[in-house]
Amino acid sequence: MKIAITATGPSLDDQVEARFGRTPYYLFIDTETMEFEAIQNPNVAAGGGAGIQSAQLMADNDVKYVLTGNCGPNASRVFGSAGVKLIVGVTGIARQAVEKFKAGALVVSGQANVASHFGMGGGQGMGGGGGRGMGAGRNRRS
Amino acid sequence: MKEIVVIxxxxxxxxxSIVAAFAALAGKKVLADCDVDAADLHLVLNPRIEHREDFSGGKKSKVLEDKCIACNRCIEECRFDAIHYPVLGNGKTADTPWINPIFCEGCGVCVRVCPADAISFEPAVNGEWYTSSTNYGPMIHARLGMAEGNSGKLVTQIRQKARDIAGRDDIDYIIIDGSPGIGCPVIASITGADLVLVVTEPTLSGQHDLLRVAQLTSHFRIPTIVCVNKWDLNPDLTEQIEGEAKEHGVKPAGRIRYDNAITEAQIMKTSVVEYTGGAVSGDIKAVWQNVLYALG
Amino acid sequence: MxxxxxxxxxxxxxxxxxxxxxxxxxxxxxxxxxxxxxxxxxxxxxxxxxxxxxxxxxTVLIPKVIEEKCTGCGVCAEVCEYSAIAVIKGKVLIFPELCHGCGACKLFCPENAFIEVPREVxxxxxxxxxxxxxxxxxxxxxxxxxxxxxxxxxxxxxxxxxxxxxxxxxxxxxxxxxxxxxxxxxxxxxxxxxxxxxxxxxxxxxxxxxxxxxxxxxxxxxxxxxxxxxxxxxxxxxxxxxxxxxxxxxxxxxxxxxxxxxxxxxxxxxxxxxxxxxxxxxxxxxxxxxxxxxxx
Missing domain, CATH: 3.40.50.300 (P-loop containing nucleotide triphosphate hydrolases)
Known part of the structure; x- marks a missing residue:
């Protein structure tokens, strides 16, 4: 099965990126073989509607599940239409997150977990990492 | 690394002025001026620009005069009244239309209806952003042209750069001068930050606007504290504002008294806490301690 | 005056x-x-x-698709510079908050499948x-x-x-x-x-x-x-x-x-x-x- 995860870098050993629409990379992963393809997010510097564009990219690539930190309502609506299932609140190393997903430890949310940033002339990531720095699993040096 | 946004x-x-004082008080830090519409922090911190980069908020249309056949299709379809025939210096009307970049929304309709392929559609450079050094540490700031609607995008870029530097150099704090209001750029300034400090005044408008900001930060689940500047102008209202803030989960971070030293420091191009050891500096130091406490 | x-x-x-x-x-x-x-x-x-x-x-005018006329060709999403329209599996999704009201979707729809309706802002x-x-x-x-x-x-x-x-x-x-x-x-x-x-x-x-x-x-x-x-x-x-x-x-x-x-x-x-x-x-x-x- 093909899933996608947002990542800070182009490998499975990179961190899960908290923002869906503005993530630097999407990793498309075959969960059976763990083979993956990393693509740079073409919408990272889009003026507005990055979430929508990126969600469309997931649909076009026939992704069944999307794993990310935060996702806004616009992207979520596209997923709903396209039949892509959304899992938010994912943190840590991408590979471990995929393993957790395979073990059934991640739950589909079915909806956005952060408010839309619509109407700001664009420029911000959908969700923008609404919970960043507060959750566990971050490299916090305190 | 902790990200603190002052709005x-x-x-x-x-x-x-409070951000500038924090710059003098904090340990290792990166400073970011995300108030891109009215950027002022550089006037106090005197940054030395080391690197500059163009910013484009989006595409804009432009008539290619040699290709234009003056059919007026673009004028008919433009909903923003951005296209007209300009009057030239000699009092005559131009032969081809002109697209006023101030009113062009970058929708591309004119480009697509033009039968002569006579309208270009390119990213318009409408600002610059800078990586600089200051006596207080690295600083990221920007200058945005007028009528640029996409300041949220610029804010996002500034914050990303500040994070990159903080990560690279093992820096403890990112201190952000955020935008006023509750709109586009301020949301871009605060999402994902560790703490928001709201600076308000004891006025009816300050009270009104603080509540809107509190709604915004609770919406994004960002811990928020509030300090009342010039609190002694209206002690009763200060009391009331702090009380209402608490009801919205916003804890008080201290009060700063009305003191012209804040303006005087600005004129001397320095921070208040370096300018005077007076009571107002004590107030701001106490607010900074509360910021550190709130960060945990 | x-x-x-x-x-x-x-x-x-x-x-x-x-x-x-x-x-x-x-x-x-x-x-x-x-x-x-x-x-x-x-x-x-x-x-x-x-x-x-x-x-x-x-109110502002936003597009609305007449489903019986729509063939799901995707032209509307292509011409929308604001990503306010997506076409997923032949179905048009409109995101009103992103719409600038430029009219491109209505103008370029080959099936004439759009009307415009008011939306309160x-x-x-x-x-x-x-x-x-x-x-x-x-x-x-x-x-x-x-x-x-x-x-x-x-x-x-x-x-x-x-x-x-x-x-x-x-x-x-x-x-x-x-x-x-x-x-x-x-x-x-x-x-x-x-x-x-x-x-x-x-x-x-x-x-x-x-x-x-x-x-x-x-x-x-x-x-x-x-x-x-x-x-x-x-x-x-x-x-x-x-x-x-x-x-x-x-x-x-x-x-x-x-x-x-x-x-x-x-x-x-x-x-x-x-x-x-x-x-x-x-x-x-x-x-x-x-x-x-x-x-x-």
Whole structure:
């Protein structure tokens, strides 16, 4: 099965990126073989509607599940239409997150977990990492 | 690494002066001026620009005069009244239309209806952003052209750069001078930050605007504290504002008294805490301690 | 005479000047209309306490797809520069908050499958404050189209001899929407480095829009002479100076009008108005002469 995860870098050993629409990379992963393809997010510097564009990219690539930190309502609506299932609140190393997903430890949310940033002339990531720095699993040096 | 954003519902509450004071008080830090529409922090911190980069908020249309056949299709379809025939210096009307970049929304309709392929559609450079060094540490700031609607995008870029530098150099704090208001750029300034400090004044408008800001930060689940600047102008209202803030989960971070030293420091191009050892500096130091406490 | 009150940044005293000037002229028996165009943070009503007589929604047109006609070809999504339309599995999804109302989808749809329907983005309220005709607007939280609400507020401008507009702060799109067709712009600033920096941006905007303007300096005795020096150099008239009077700040904090709390300031606002009228007439005459010169 093909899933996608947002990542800070182009490998499975990179961190899960908290923002869906503005993530630097999407990793498309075959969960059976763990083979993956990393693509740079073409919408990272889009003026507005990055979430929508990126969600469309997931649909076009026939992704069944999307794993990310935060996702806004616009992207979520596209997923709903396209039949892509959304899992938010994912943190840590991408590979471990995929393993957790395979073990059934991640739950589909079915909806956005952060408010839309619509109407700001664009420029911000959908969700923008609404919970960043507060959750566990971050490299916090305190 | 902790990211602290200083914002104010309404402009002119002393936000930037407080950020400058924090710059002098904090340990290792990166400073970011995300108040891109009225950037002022550089006037106090005197940055030395080391690197500059163009910013484009989006595409804009432009008539290619040699290709234009003056059919007026673009004028008919433009909903923003951005296209007209300009009157030239000699009092005559031009032969081809002109697209006013101030009113062009970059929708591309004119480009697509033009039968002569006579309208270009390119990213318009409408600002610059800088990586600089200051006596207090690295600073990221920007200069945005007028009528640029996409300041949220610029804010996002500035914050990303500040994070990159903080990560690279093992820096403890990112201190952000956020935008006023509750709109586009301020949301881009605060999402994902560790703490928001709201600077307000004891006025009816300050009170009104603080509540809107509190709604915004609770919406994004960002811990928020509030300090009342010039609190002694209206002690009763200060009391009331702090009380209402608490009801919205916003804890008080201290009060700063009305003191012209804040303006005087600005004129001397320095931070208040370096300018005077007076009571107002004590107030701001106490607010900074509360910021550290709130960060945990 | 349509006078817009603007400033490069918030908190300089725009609203104080707009409301007190309006009331001063009203007290003198002139017909005055006040339009609060700061639809993101309208504050004039806090001071003027108008009696609201009517309320109306502000709408913008957004596209709606007629499903029977739609073939799911995806052209609408392709031509939308704002990503406000996505076509997923042949079904059109419209994201109204991202729509700028450019009409591209409707114009380029090969099946003619779009109609446009109104969507509410804010409200306007009209009423009376003393003899002043008063209008303000509120942008709904989270909405983008503040120019639409501003335009609606401005449509309320009647045939009163004096129309005063309180503009939003800054130099971005909403400000331009507010000031673009004013007869004269009063730029409010403070005599500080921040004030000067932001004034320069505002002057740049007024010049770009070819609007006649003058400067008002609030808290005129707090800072240094740089703003005045700048105005001298640039040949900009200063038509109003309000001193740094703590009693003004206190009255403001209570939501009181300056001219009520401190009647001696009524004269200050009267003089300001006379200067603006003189300046405006002189500029009109100069323009007329120039025109005659080029024609002959």
């Amino acid at each position: 104010s519902g309404k402009g002119g509450t002393g936000k930037t | 349509k006078l817009a009150i603007a400033s490069g940044k918030g908190g300089t005293g725009k609203t104080t000047i707009a409301t007190n000037l309006a009331l001063t002229l009203d007290d003198k028996g002139m017909e005055v209309q006040l339009l609060d165009c700061d639809v993101e943070e309208p504050n004039c009503h806090i001071f003027l306490k108008p009696k609201i007589e009517s309320t109306a929604p502000v 804010g409200i306007i309220e009209e009423g009376k404050a003393s003899g002043i005709s008063f209008t303000h607007g509120f942008l709904n939280i989270g909405e983008l189209m503040s120019p639409a609400v501003i335009d609606e507020v401005k449509k309320a401008a009647g045939d009163k001899e004096i129309v005063i507009l309180d503009s939003p702060p800054g130099t971005s799109c909403p400000v331009i929407a507010a000031v673009k067709d004013a007869d004269f712009v009063l730029l409010v600033t403070e005599p500080t480095p921040f004030g000067l920096n932001d004034l320069e941006l505002a002057v740049g905007m007024a010049r770009e829009l070819k609007l006649p303007f003058a400067v008002a300096i609030n808290r005129s005795d707090v800072g240094n002479e740089d703003v005045k020096e700048y105005c001298r150099r640039e040949k900009i008239e200063i038509v109003l100076e309000i001193p740094n009077d703590r009693r003004i700040a206190e009255a403001y904090s209570r939501g009181e009008m300056v001219i009520h709390a401190l009647p001696e300031y009524q004269k200050t606002f009267e003089t300001c108005w006379e200067k603006i009228i003189d300046l405006h007439q002189n500029m009109m005459q100069a323009e007329q002469q120039e025109k005659t010169a080029t024609e002959s």
